[in-house]
Amino acid sequence: xxxxxxxxxxxxxxxxxxxxxxxxxxxxxxxxxxxxxxxxxxxxxxxxxxxxxxxxxxxxxxxxxxxxxxxxxxxxxxxxxxxxxxxxxxxxxxxxxxxxxxxxxxxxxxxxxxxxxxxxxxxxxxxxxxxxxxxxxxxxxxxxxxxxxxxxxxxxxxxxxxxxxxxxxxxxxxxxxxxxxxxxxxxxxxxxxxxxxxxxxxxxxxxxxxxxxxxxxxxxxxxxxxxxxxxxxxxxxxxxxxxxxxxxxxxxxxxxxxxxxxxxxxxxxxxxxxxxxxxxxxxxxxxxxxxxxxxxxxxxxxxxxxxxxxxxxxxxxxxxxxxxxxxxxxxxxxxxxxxxxxxxxxxxxxxxxxxxxxxxxxxxxxxxxxxxxxxxxxxxxxxxxxxxxxxxxxxx
Amino acid sequence: xxxxxxxxxxxxxxxxxxxxxxxxxxxxxxxxxxxxxxxxxxxxxxxxxxxxxxxxxxxxxxxxxxxxxxxxxxxxxxxxxxxxxxxxxxxxxxxxxxxxxxxxxxxxxxxxxxxxxxxxxxxxxxxxxxxxxxxxxxxxxxxxxxxxxxxxxxxxxxxxxxxxxxxxxxxxxxxxxxxxxxxxxxxxxxxxxxxxxxxxxxxxxxxxxxxxxxxxxxxxxxxxxxxxxxxxxxxxxxxxxxxxxxxxxxxxx
Ligand SMILES: Cc1ncc(COP(=O)(O)O)c(C=O)c1O
Numbered sequence: 001x002x003x004x005x006x007x008x009x010x011x012x013x014x015x016x017x018x019x020x021x022x023x024x025x026x027x028x029x030x031x032x033x034x035x036x037x038x039x040x041x042x043x044x045x046x047x048x049x050x051x052x053x054x055x056x057x058x059x060x061x062x063x064x065x066x067x068x069x070x071x072x073x074x075x076x077x078x079x080x081x082x083x084x085x086x087x088x089x090x091x092x093x094x095x096x097x098x099x100x101x102x103x104x105x106x107x108x109x110x111x112x113x114x115x116x117x118x119x120x121x122x123x124x125x126x127x128x129x130x131x132x133x134x135x136x137x138x139x140x141x142x143x144x145x146x147x148x149x150x151x152x153x154x155x156x157x158x159x160x161x162x163x164x165x166x167x168x169x170x171x172x173x174x175x176x177x178x179x180x181x182x183x184x185x186x187x188x189x190x191x192x193x194x195x196x197x198x199x200x201x202x203x204x205x206x207x208x209x210x211x212x213x214x215x216x217x218x219x220x221x222x223x224x225x226x227x228x229x230x231x232x233x234x235x236x237x238x239x240x241x242x243x244x245x246x247x248x249x250x251x252x253x254x255x256x257x258x259x260x261x262x263x264x265x266x267x268x269x270x271x272x273x274x275x276x277x278x279x280x281x282x283x284x285x286x287x288x289x290x291x292x293x294x295x296x297x298x299x300x301x302x303x304x305x306x307x308x309x310x311x312x313x314x315x316x317x318x319x320x321x322x323x324x325x326x327x328x329x330x331x332x333x334x335x336x337x338x339x340x341x342x343x344x345x346x347x348x349x350x351x352x353x354x355x356x357x358x359x360x361x362x363x364x365x366x367x368x369x370x371x372x373x374x375x376x377x378x379x380x381x382x383x384x385x386x387x388x389x390x391x392x393x394x395x396x
Numbered sequence: 397x398x399x400x401x402x403x404x405x406x407x408x409x410x411x412x413x414x415x416x417x418x419x420x421x422x423x424x425x426x427x428x429x430x431x432x433x434x435x436x437x438x439x440x441x442x443x444x445x446x447x448x449x450x451x452x453x454x455x456x457x458x459x460x461x462x463x464x465x466x467x468x469x470x471x472x473x474x475x476x477x478x479x480x481x482x483x484x485x486x487x488x489x490x491x492x493x494x495x496x497x498x499x500x501x502x503x504x505x506x507x508x509x510x511x512x513x514x515x516x517x518x519x520x521x522x523x524x525x526x527x528x529x530x531x532x533x534x535x536x537x538x539x540x541x542x543x544x545x546x547x548x549x550x551x552x553x554x555x556x557x558x559x560x561x562x563x564x565x566x567x568x569x570x571x572x573x574x575x576x577x578x579x580x581x582x583x584x585x586x587x588x589x590x591x592x593x594x595x596x597x598x599x600x601x602x603x604x605x606x607x608x609x610x611x612x613x614x615x616x617x618x619x620x621x622x623x624x625x626x627x628x629x630x631x632x633x634x635x636x637x638x639x640x641x642x643x644x645x646x647x648x649x
Contacts, residue, residue: 015493015520017450018555019545019569161456162447171449178450179570181547278493278520279447291469292498293446 001245001312001321006195009318011311014194016174016281023181028196030101035203040100047092048207051125052082054089056208058215058372063342064362071225071365073358076212076374078236079347085377086208086236087118091187093204095122098185105129105180108187109173111138111166111232112303112350113145114377115189120154130154133173135165138302145381163296166232166306170280190233191310194281198310205239212372213243220370226251226361229374230353231271231324232303234310236376241322251323253361254313255353257299258326266298269326270309271317284311300329300389303350303377331356333389336379348377349386399486399514400539400561403437404596408648409562409618410609411598412625412641413440413490415455416472417462419630425478430634431625432485434641435649437618438562440517443472443491450519452573454623458630469495476511488541488561490517493525501532508538515539515561523555544589545569546580556592563589565616567601573623575602586615606647613648 006012014024034040048054057080061073078086091108098106106123107130110116116132123130132149136158139146146156157176162168170193177186191201209227216224227244229237231254244250260266267273267287274285277292287295287307299305316322327335332349335356339345347355351374358373365371379386387394403409412431416424428439444459444467451459476487489508496504496518508516515538521529526540533540539561544552546569556563565586567578586597599612600620612619621644628637 013525014522015525016522017519017545018522018543018551019547019566021522021524022547022549022551167447171447174449175571181569278497280449281520286494288494288498290498292494293463294494 001315006199008312008315011282011284011314012195012198013283014281015278015283016194017178019178020181024194024196026101031097031196031200034097034100040096043096044093047096048089052088052092053080054207055211056080058212058219061343064339067342068359068362070362070367071369071371072367073362074216074224074370074372075345076208076240076372078208079345079351079375079378083114083118083121084380085114085118085348086205086239087115087189088121089207089239090189090201090204090235091115091118091122094185094187094200095126095128098187099126099128101185103183103185105184106187107131107133107173107176107184108189109133109166109169110189111169111305112301112348112381113138113142113149114303114381116149116156117145117152119187120149120152123154124152131157131176133157133159133169133176135159135163135169137164138166138169141302141385142381166302167294190235191238191312192233192280192282192308198282198312201235202238202242202312205235206242208236208239208374209241209243212240216370216372223247223250224372225365225369226253226371228253228255228354228358228361228371230255230304230350230376231309231313232306232350233308234313236374238310238312240374245321252316252321253357254322254324255327255357256324257301257304257353258328259298259300261328262326267326268297268299268305268307270307271313271324272326280308282311285309285314300332301349301353303348304353325357327353327356333386335359336382336386345375346379346383347375348379349382351376352379399512400438400488403486404562404617408613409437409596409598410435410641410645410648411438411440411600411618411620412436413442413620413622414629415442415444415458415462415626416475417444417465417467418458418626419461420465421467421471421475423634424475426634427629427637428479429483430638431641432483434638435645436485436641438486438488440488440490441472441476441513443469443489443495445492445495448492450571452571452623454626455572458626469499473507473511476513480511484512487513488515488517489513493518493521496529501529505532505536505538509536515541517541517543517564519543523551523558544585546585552588553592556589556595559593559595562596562598562618563593564620565589565597565599567599567603567612572601574604578602582612583615606643609644609647619648
């Protein structure tokens with residue numbers, strides 16, 4: 001949807017300390033110039049296609065479609081991107097912008113580690129310094145990704161404040177940025193934060209739906225009936241929705257992490273359970289108490305374990321243009337195993353939340369209807385923790 | 397004219413910051429009274445927040461300790477009521493945007509008026525996002541304290557022109573916490589601000605020793621001490637806090 005100076009309806013804005021305001025304005029100006037500069041767009045396009053392996057496949061999930069006996073299911077395969085997730089689409093855009101602005105150093109937060117890996121990767125490719133902030137809890141859930149980030153030449157800062165997960169990593173990265181803005185660009189990993197981040201992330205991730213739209217039209221000759229994606233901060237979801245937002249006949253469905261259940265305290269289903277607030281630079285929906293203290297949320301998935309959601313999703317939910325549903329840990333783990341066995345794809349536990357909803361949705365639809373489900377990332381990083389969830393001890 | 401201007405009437409002002417509820421609500425009342433007895437001219441009452449992104453570890457930890465005791469916004473109002481039974485020192489709230497937003501701007505401002513709290517400092521509510529709150533604050537004759545930082549540059553004129561009460565000059569980049577040296581050229585910053593306003597200027601972030609206090613007080617109308625007070629409140633007694641404030645106040649008098 002269109003944004004008016006960073007506002008999506010009542011959401012969005014720039015709620016950051018004064019220290020960062022000039023820098024945000026610079027990013028805003030540089031981004032608007034870059035956006036209209038064909039040379040910049042070409043640079044982004046080149047890296048996406050010749051480094052990150054785009055366009056990503058849209059694959060028909062025949063066995064799953066047959067098994068569920070309803071709608072025809074297509075997977076948008078962001079898991080096949082270099083570094084294994086959609087995160088790289090956004091990082092390529094932001095890192096090239098950083099470079100254009102004369103920055104030499106990238107910092108980023110990471111939850112599951114995918115955004116950290118993507119940022120470290122592009123930093124290595126462009127010869128930039130890189131430091132990643134990651135909740136200590138997540139460094140333990142995602143040890144392999146920590147090592148991978150270090151292997152790529154970046155430094156990982158384990159964050160020990162709060163509940164030591166994604167929210168705390170964002171806090172730490174924002175603080176680090178306030179201390180050093182001159183040479184540093186904060187590569188935000190989701191469609192959250194102060195303007196212009198949600199807009200940039202929307203733009204850089206919309207390559208997902210631009211491709212998917214062409215691909216599905218070529219394949220089936222019509223628009224899909226539904227697009228389904230998982231929602232943490234909402235970057236792969238907004239990227240999956242973007243090109244379809246104006247096509248009102250296409251249902252847009254975001255799958256939030258319900259953890260142990262939407263009605264339990266151990267959940268991260270922000271749109272269903274949260275309320276409007278101001279945090280992490282934006283006005284949006286947050287999980288919080290009646291005073292406005294931000295909740296500690298929970299999900300098996302480190303990438304969805306976040307108490308907020310991007311402002312554009314809050315607005316799309318209010319307008320009923322998109323629908324948001326909660327998927328529990330159990331449902332996500334079942335889906336993780338299901339698509340491994342039916343389609344031979346080990347998908348990220350985050351993406352498995354979207355697959356879990358498709359399992360429910362497809363049988364309620366007709367055979368001539370079509371669902372596109374975004375597989376936001378691959379699940380290699382999750383194999384050990386899923387094994388553990390099932391009570392199997394594997395050596396990482 | 398708001399009570400804040402009283403704080404800047406005499407010599408250089410000393411402004412102290414406490415986290416409400418650390419070590420507990422009762423001792424916070426004693427600490428605010430100790431600040432006043434030690435010579436503080438204005439006190440910032442910090443309402444603890446779960447994620448204080450503009451604050452360093454000392455204040456973050458204090459916020460967490462207060463929240464661990466379930467201190468909520470209503471408790472902080474009650475604490476101020478107790479202070480008001482014994483003192484009419486100028487007070488402002490320092491907190492994050494979400495707590496004021498969730499209270500409701502009307503409700504929060506009315507509370508300030510009832511409790512004779514003169515204004516607010518909200519580190520994550522920059523100029524561009526202030527309009528909604530400002531309308532309500534102005535109706536209630538409350539002052540929204542503007543923060544100006546070494547990175548404000550061409551934003552200084554508009555910030556200075558909107559300023560009421562006092563201007564909070566942030567001495568350095570980054571987050572709160574004691575510092576041993578100041579890298580930025582603060583005099584250039586304060587001189588620039590003075591071109592656009594006669595609202596008093598107070599410098600904060602990092603100040604903790606009497607020598608620093610003197611140095612900074614030459615550049616401004618007052619100084620602000622936060623983390624060091626919070627540290628003493630946590631580790632020591634109201635008595636020790638009072639003698640610390642006396643030392644600092646003597647240094648700038
Ligand atoms: C594979 C994968 N999918 C989804 C997400 C959630 O992020 P977002 O909602 O921004 O797409 C993450 C975050 O780490 C991820 O790694």
